[in-house]
Structure formats: C-alpha cells, structure tokens
Amino acid sequence: MKKPYYIDYPQEHVEGHAHTYQCVYCKVVTTTINGSIEGHLPSCEFRLKLERDGFEKNADSNSLPCSSSDEVD
Numbered sequence: 001m002k003k004p005y006y007i008d009y010p011q012e013h014v015e016g017h018a019h020t021y022q023c024v025y026c027k028v029v030t031t032t033i034n035g036s037i038e039g040h041l042p043s044c045e046f047r048l049k050l051e052r053d054g055f056e057k058n059a060d061s062n063s064l065p066c067s068s069s070d071e072v073d
C-alpha cells in the first residue's frame with residue numbers, strides 16, 4: 001500500500017518559530033519531513049506505525065535497472 005504523501009501525523013508548534021511545525025514524536029520539522037516517511041527519524045512512532053501497517057517508503061530509486069539481456073557469443 002502506498003500514498004503519495006504522509007501528512008496525517010501529529011504536529012506541534014516549534015517554540016520561537018511562528019510558522020514552523022514539527023512532528024510530535026521525532027521533533028523533525030514538517031518542511032524537512034516534506035510528506036515522506038523517511039523524513040521522520042527511524043525511531044519515530046508515526047514512522048514505525050506506518051511501517052508496521054505495511055506502508056511503503058516513498059523512495060523510487062529502489063528499483064535496479066534490469067539490463068541482463070546480453071547475448072554474448
């Protein structure tokens with residue numbers, strides 16, 4: 001299961017920064033998280049929950065190029 005963005009995590013206001021919010025669990029600011037699971041710390045409760053639930057990470061660079069069609073003679 002995959003979603004383009006993961007923004008439904010609990011957020012809290014960053015003290016001293018009027019328009020900055022951070023994840024309640026890992027304290028990473030929302031602009032760094034940028035809607036991706038990997039934006040959270042590996043120990044983040046929200047990230048762990050998503051991964052437990054079977055959500056995939058957003059990385060698309062995980063697929064290796066399949067170029068094994070060499071016909072060496």
Ligand SMILES: [Zn+2]
Nearest residue numbers: 023026040044
């Ligand atoms: Zn988090």
